Amino acid sequence: MSKPRIGIYGLTSCAGDQLVLLNCEDELLDVLSAVDLRSFVMATSQNPEGELDVAFVEGAVTQDSDLELLRDVRTRSKLLIAIGTCAVWGGIPYLSGRGVPISQHVKVDYSLPGCPIEKKQLLSALSSLIHGDLPLKLPYPVCLECTIRENSCLLQAGEICCGPLTAGGCGARCPSHNRPCLGCRGPSLDPNYQAATKILAKHGYDVEDVHRKLALFSGTNSSKEGRQVG
Amino acid sequence: MKTVVLPRENLEPFLGRIARGHDLIVPKKTGNDVVFDYYQEGCQIALEYRRTLLPPKKFFLPPEEVLFRYKKGQGFTEPEPEVGRRVFFGLHPCDIHALKRLDYVFLEGYVDTYYRRRRERTLIIGLSCLPDDKCFCHSMGTDLVSDGFDLFFTDLGEVYLVEVGSTSGNDLVLTHRDLVSEVVDEAILKEYKTFISTRSDLFVQTLDTSGLSKILTLEWESPFWEKVAQDCLACGRCSMSCPTCYCFSIYDQVNLDSISGERSRSWTSCLYKDYALVAGGHNFRPSRGARLRQRLMHKHKDFFEQQGVSACVGCGRCQANCPAGIDFCQVLTSLRGDISESAVG
Ligand code: SF4
Ligand code: SF4
Ligand code: SF4
Numbered sequence: 001m002s003k004p005r006i007g008i009y010g011l012t013s014c015a016g017d018q019l020v021l022l023n024c025e026d027e028l029l030d031v032l033s034a035v036d037l038r039s040f041v042m043a044t045s046q047n048p049e050g051e052l053d054v055a056f057v058e059g060a061v062t063q064d065s066d067l068e069l070l071r072d073v074r075t076r077s078k079l080l081i082a083i084g085t086c087a088v089w090g091g092i093p094y095l096s097g098r099g100v101p102i103s104q105h106v107k108v109d110y111s112l113p114g115c116p117i118e119k120k121q122l123l124s125a126l127s128s129l130i131h132g133d134l135p136l137k138l139p140y141p142v143c144l145e146c147t148i149r150e151n152s153c154l155l156q157a158g159e160i161c162c163g164p165l166t167a168g169g170c171g172a173r174c175p176s177h178n179r180p181c182l183g184c185r186g187p188s189l190d191p192n193y194q195a196a197t198k199i200l201a202k203h204g205y206d207v208e209d210v211h212r213k214l215a216l217f218s219g220t221n222s223s224k225e226g227r228q229v230g
Numbered sequence: 231m232k233t234v235v236l237p238r239e240n241l242e243p244f245l246g247r248i249a250r251g252h253d254l255i256v257p258k259k260t261g262n263d264v265v266f267d268y269y270q271e272g273c274q275i276a277l278e279y280r281r282t283l284l285p286p287k288k289f290f291l292p293p294e295e296v297l298f299r300y301k302k303g304q305g306f307t308e309p310e311p312e313v314g315r316r317v318f319f320g321l322h323p324c325d326i327h328a329l330k331r332l333d334y335v336f337l338e339g340y341v342d343t344y345y346r347r348r349r350e351r352t353l354i355i356g357l358s359c360l361p362d363d364k365c366f367c368h369s370m371g372t373d374l375v376s377d378g379f380d381l382f383f384t385d386l387g388e389v390y391l392v393e394v395g396s397t398s399g400n401d402l403v404l405t406h407r408d409l410v411s412e413v414v415d416e417a418i419l420k421e422y423k424t425f426i427s428t429r430s431d432l433f434v435q436t437l438d439t440s441g442l443s444k445i446l447t448l449e450w451e452s453p454f455w456e457k458v459a460q461d462c463l464a465c466g467r468c469s470m471s472c473p474t475c476y477c478f479s480i481y482d483q484v485n486l487d488s489i490s491g492e493r494s495r496s497w498t499s500c501l502y503k504d505y506a507l508v509a510g511g512h513n514f515r516p517s518r519g520a521r522l523r524q525r526l527m528h529k530h531k532d533f534f535e536q537q538g539v540s541a542c543v544g545c546g547r548c549q550a551n552c553p554a555g556i557d558f559c560q561v562l563t564s565l566r567g568d569i570s571e572s573a574v575g
Pocket of ligand 3: 461462463464465466468469501548552553554555556
């Protein structure tokens with residue numbers, strides 16, 4: 001089996017997701033020996049580019065140069081993987097009104113959300129891709145891991161916790177530190193914005209405030225569903 | 231059944247000694263909560279707790295576990311099984327009944343060896359409790375236990391009345407016979423009777439289970455389910471905290487070397503959208519209403535039809551922990567209401 005040709009690219013973003021890969025110190029050599037790295041501008045100046053098997057793209061599309069790069073990568077790559085909430089949902093750049101997720105412009109084969117992405121999921125995804133499989137999807141919201149950690153529920157206690165609306169996989173990091181989930185991993189598979197809004201309205205929150213909070217990271221999805229409910 | 235008496239002040243020494251020879255699990259105070267956890271010297275044991283968030287199942291079916299690891303050319307190996315005897319102290323009657331329900335699932339017919347190993351190495355010591363406004367075990371017939379434990383402690387204030395439920399339980403009592411008394415006198419008997427009747431007067435929540443499985447069958451198509459599910463966040467907190475929700479998903483993860491990897495399983499919930507998704511993209515329960523219905527159908531109908539008892543033991547965890555405040559007893563009661571209306575009208 002020949003090594004998969006891989007490229008890693010950043011559009012408008014903080015480069016935090018690419019950094020997660022660079023921070024995989026113990027595994028980085030294994031990763032590099034298992035792939036044929038064709039492009040990773042953040043890490044090296046030697047980038048032969050060319051045809052790719054898998055392209056990882058971070059960041060939202062906010063400007064012409066993003067779109068140009070994205071289209072070029074898409075035509076050269078068999079699979080395109082969106083990494084990070086900005087690439088997957090528009091994330092923070094979406095709030096400026098100019099940033100859109102890459103799926104608005106090109107076909108995305110797999111999404112790995114997170115702000116930043118989780119190291120464990122990145123390595124699992126890479127391992128699956130190297131083996132020739134699409135990575136597993138995590139179908140559950142933050143509440144699963146939160147409950148398994150036996151945290152008492154912040155939403156029940158009347159805080160704006162985005163856990164039930166947010167894709168799990170972070171180990172419920174914030175609620176485990178008694179901080180409500182901000183939703184940085186973007187929408188879960190089955191977010192019920194109406195139900196969440198109803199609960200928070202009962203707790204006395206202003207519906208507009210709730211929508212603003214819920215929309216912080218959920219980009220296009222929030223505009224479709226979240227803001228509609230009021 | 232053999233019954234002995236343990237003076238209250240002897241409980242700590244009794245548990246302390248058990249902890250020397252066993253891995254002891256206790257209801258432990260952590261901040262405002264009580265969780266089942268391994269005993270450590272000096273830890274605070276909660277003797278009068280209402281309910282833990284996670285039920286005892288986490289010690290028999292852990293939230294996440296590796297089933298085996300494989301490597302090309304070398305077959306597969308299971309993780310080293312945990313060894314040593316465990317004593318699990320402090321299960322309320324509902325949780326003991328729940329373990330019996332799990333035994334049916336994991337030990338009858340197709341035996342789950344991972345579950346069995348953990349179950350076999352664990353002695354169960356039950357503990358009496360008083361209900362709060364969420365408990366409805368008395369409606370489910372799970373408010374008392376006559377088997378499924380090695381010892382059962384009923385808190386009578388000054389003393390614990392200790393029922394011996396197995397030879398292993400008897401061994402525990404005999405080993406520490408200096409701490410217990412074999413004399414159950416009139417006064418203690420009276421205390422026990424008072425406790426039983428006081429306790430049964432405390433129940434607030436009830437569930438009418440008569441004909442419930444049939445009503446559920448008849449109401450399968452009802453628009454009711456979608457209506458209730460409008461409030462459901464599909465967060466899965468009800469399933470995780472339920473002592474008899476045992477669903478898990480199984481998945482393989484290959485390693486970076488492409489020739490080795492592992493197969494694992496972890497808890498999941500029928501409330502999750504992908505739960506009934508199959509190859510080819512078909513979803514048998516595409517709507518949230520169908521998924522919420524499934525949770526109640528399985529508890530009160532499917533399991534009931536197979537076992538003659540509901541899978542729900544009335545512990546109240548699902549409704550105590552639901553962020554949306556969904557009260558499943560209330561849901562089932564309104565379902566019954568709909569039926570009588572349509573029958574009358
Ligand atoms: S605290 Fe937040 S993430 Fe945790 S269970 Fe409650 S709503 Fe879900
Ligand atoms: S369904 Fe609810 S009340 Fe019944 S056993 Fe499960 S958590 Fe307890
Ligand atoms: S805990 Fe409540 S909101 Fe969450 S899945 Fe269960 S019923 Fe729905």
